[in-house]
Amino acid sequence: MTAQRRGLGTNQEAVRRHNLGTMLRHVHGAGQVSRAQLTALMGLNRSTIADLVLELVSLGVVEQTVPTAARSGAGRPSAGVRLAEVGPYVIAVDLGVDRAVVARVALGGEVVERATAPIPSGGGEAWQVGSTVAGLIRRVVEGAPAAAPLLGVGISVPGLVRRSDGLVRLAPNLEWQDVSFGSIVLAALGVDVPVQLANDADLGALAEHRRGAGVGIDDLIYISGNVGVGAGVITGGVRLEGAGGYAGEVGHLPFAPEGRLCHCGNVGCWETEVGAHAIAEAIGCPESEVVTLGDVLDAYAGPPSALRATGTALGHGLAAIVNAFNPRLVVLGGYLSSLYALVRREVDDALAERALPAPLESVTLALPGLGSDSVLLGAAEIALEPLFADPVAALGTALVDVGGRLAG
Amino acid sequence: MTAQRRGLGTNQEAVRRHNLGTMLRHVHGAGQVSRAQLTALMGLNRSTIADLVLELVSLGVVEQTVPTAARSGAGRPSAGVRLAEVGPYVIAVDLGVDRAVVARVALGGEVVERATAPIPSGGGEAWQVGSTVAGLIRRVVEGAPAAAPLLGVGISVPGLVRRSDGLVRLAPNLEWQDVSFGSIVLAALGVDVPVQLANDADLGALAEHRRGAGVGIDDLIYISGNVGVGAGVITGGVRLEGAGGYAGEVGHLPFAPEGRLCHCGNVGCWETEVGAHAIAEAIGCPESEVVTLGDVLDAYAGPPSALRATGTALGHGLAAIVNAFNPRLVVLGGYLSSLYALVRREVDDALAERALPAPLESVTLALPGLGSDSVLLGAAEIALEPLFADPVAALGTALVDVGGRLAG
Incomplete structure (x- = not known):
């Protein structure tokens, strides 16, 4: 349902996309939410909530759990919304000092697949680490359903990351200075997906705030x-x-x-x-x-x-x-x-x-609260962020059949 | 122009008051602003801006500088808005370790009147300091026009101030612990006005951010x-x-x-x-x-x-x-x-x-950028804050003829 088809102005469409993203953020946080809860959480009326749910269903990111037609004598039970079985996912990378952990993380925050490899002590050349990470990414996406869209990659770095462009200014224990590690990983992968980088402690804080202690x-x-x-x-x-x-x-x-x-x-x-x-x-x-x-x-x-x-x-x-x-x-x-x-x-x-x-x-x-996965799950969160800002745009540029593309 | 008279809903009235406050904040910051600038700064259309200006004029806080009827061949010059000659003011208190500085500060940030008195080394009893401060407040309001409304008092404290209620938890160099200094000053004054307290460095930061370096x-x-x-x-x-x-x-x-x-x-x-x-x-x-x-x-x-x-x-x-x-x-x-x-x-x-x-x-x-007045002007800013949040409410509870009341 695009702006043109509904005849909505640009502002109204922006509000609608914002609302779609907010609803999706709630479902992401809770896994399953009733329409009544969404109505209360978002402060919108029931028919607007119903429209938004339908659009998220048509985007393939959520499913309805109870048919809206179901009625009981004591009032209508509120239909529920849950994450789609084959929904979008992200790649989370936790770059340690001696090893890289890479995970396929579904919307909802579940680690579906995980792979780890050592990296040379002292970090090694950035391109070699990038190549190792790309190899791990290939492994974790192999089993992903061809129809599931990949939204992007989030990378945690044990060092100082420039906010404006994700440049790794200094990662002392990797012995890196001014390394554009995001581009290096993309070059090793050979596909174009959005990549976000951030400092490990910042990502730990983000994940613990959203889903942990x-x-x-x-x-x-x-x-x-x-x-x-x-x-x-x-x-x-x-x-x-x-x-x-x-x-x-x-x-x-x-x-x-x-x-x-x-x-x-x-x-x-x-x-x-x-x-x-x-x-x-x-x-x-x-x-x-x-x-x-x-x-x-x-x-x-x-x-x-x-x-x-x-x-x-x-x-x-x-x-x-x-x-x-x-x-x-x-x-x-x-x-x-x-x-x-x-x-x-x-x-x-x-x-x-x-x-x-x-x-x-x-x-x-x-x-x-997330054990040793705080930083990894924080990396997933930053890769999911564009989806919550504008689901229509983020899904529009997401990659499908990633396993096939990366194997090819 | 109240909500009832215009038949506006509560939400629309809240938005309107928010817009009035935002406009007033711009005039406070710049001293004088053209309607064209306000239109650009606030992203509202010209007729809404004109309505808001009229309401601020009727509230007695701004004046118009160019009659809207004035026209020239090359387009209409934009009418200007400036602070009212006899407008609202606040009392700012900078409590130092050896002296208290009290100022009458007009909307716009100008120190109109200032008074200083020593306080006993080591702070002395809080009630004595409160009494000193109340005396200084009486001095600075004496010359204020009877029609000018006093919005409130902002007090800077060299110590830790609890955000929830302004309690001075610890002011080591005054040797104070858990002192409700705001109530003490009000008791010494004998009038009820809003009082805000905050830490001196926080107020210095606020004033330098808004009006200084x-x-x-x-x-x-x-x-x-x-x-x-x-x-x-x-x-x-x-x-x-x-x-x-x-x-x-x-x-x-x-x-x-x-x-x-x-x-x-x-x-x-x-x-x-x-x-x-x-x-x-x-x-x-x-x-x-x-x-x-x-x-x-x-x-x-x-x-x-x-x-x-x-x-x-x-x-x-x-x-x-x-x-x-x-x-x-x-x-x-x-x-x-x-x-x-x-x-x-x-x-x-x-x-x-x-x-x-x-x-x-x-x-x-x-x-x-504000020399030795950063903290004092920060105290004025927090006392003005309710005016920018909702000018109608803040002016509704402001005191007039303060000099007379305090002298009596």
Whole structure:
């Protein structure tokens, strides 16, 4: 039902597409929603809701669950809407320091297929990593129904990503500087789909806010422990981006002026105390296992005392973050969730010791609600975003038969 | 022209009041605006703009400058709108550590009348300070035209203010904890007007964003140097508040673990290196003059070397702020603007040494565009805010003949 056929003006059509996207966002969030709920959530009348549902059905993204003709004596049961069986999907890429995880994620946030491959220690050349990622993408799309449209690719990067164009300005643990990794992946794939890149902690925050421990909490911070340490900040329900998209680099807050040299060139950044290398040193973990520190910590059977100072440093740094941002919730992601399980008391005590009473009283520390998938699911969310902004446009440019195209 | 008389629905009336407020905000910002500019700025048609102007005229807040009947051969000159000669005003209070400044500020942001009084060192009892402030308010409203409506009072506090109700949770240099200062001032005044309280740095940021060095810049930080050090953060054009309204307490970022004891109970907070007491110690300024450190620094004729370490500490702390928030502009307020003039090179070098290259490349340090009035004018802005949200409601509850009432 295009604007021309309905004779709608440009503005009305824009409002309609916005409403379609909003409805789809609700179905994406809940999996299944009744029309009555949609009416209440969206503040639109029943006939407008019914029209929007019909259009989403015709776009192939939702299905109706109860025929609208069904009636009972006590009033009409509200028809339901659920995600289509063969609906649109995205590719989510979580680029770690030692491995890439790639997933096919359906609308609704379910990981349908997943593939992982190691990447060379220190990142390796960007084109080689791009080629590895492209190979993983081929694997996860192979089994996708030919009719299911691919909307785009979302990529998480452990580093600073320029908001305007997704350029990777700096990914220290991959040893990358100014790399247009999105174009590299597209070149290796040989197809043209929308690609979005973002910082790993920002994506962890996004996913935890939408689907994890932070649902309904508008001031939250996700701290990523991924060799280095960074923060994704959501404030007033909105991502704190800063002027260029780089906000949240809390790993480089000053911490120990007489401490270790940081890769950024300074001495004693917080990351030099709570980063993976420092923790590995504290527990005598070999350098080769630093990149899998979360697993090492999960299996740790050494003396708890070896980690006490690290726990205290984590809590003191969190106090600085609480003072600066006044979050309601701080989610400890990556290996920091494993660390927190081991030294919870030290972290809590050190936080309470250093944070100002007013911001301290309303903050909670939490483990990720999405486990180790926060960042991956955040990458899926940014790839889905154009669908919620304008489903008609996003589906119009989506690719079908992706398996066939990529195999060919 | 009320909703009833025009037969408008509640929604339409709300939209109309919103538009009236938006128009008034434009006139407040620019002082004088043409109808053609208003048409362009607000995206409304000429007849709607003309209606809104007429309603603002009938509310007594603006005047028209060119009769709409005036015509010339080459098209009709656009009539102008300017602020009314006898328009609404607010009271702004800048509560410092040693003195209170109170101003009568007209719509448009002009300080019409100003009065200052010392307050006891260490703040004194809150009721005594409230009584001092009420006395200053009486002085500044004395000369106000009887017909001019008082909209409300905005108060800046050097401390943590709870967003929900304006409670002063902690004002360390006033030695206040959990003080409802707004009610205290009203009690001393004996009249009921709306009172808004906020943190000094947040108000500095607001005023510099709207009318000072940060006009048009949506990611800016104002650092207040007011015995202690705090930040007001605007990100994406919106104030970063945090869960309770306490965000921006950067004075308590960890900085020198082996350093001085901070009044917050910790050791080596950034404030212990760049706060007024530390600077006074560095230049041998007597403790009694710490509260007027800006003036002391403006007159400083001692060796520049005495301040070099302070300049470096300021730059290093600013680097942490730049890494955490990625601002486009950092405004150095209070005595920090005097300090910056003396040790600019040390500050700039230390910032460049410690900030990550990506956020560093787009940040600028600046002095306040509003001089020493940023915080005072920010207090006026929050008192004006209800007028821009709904001029009809705000003017409906405003007080007239305030001088007479307060004298009586």
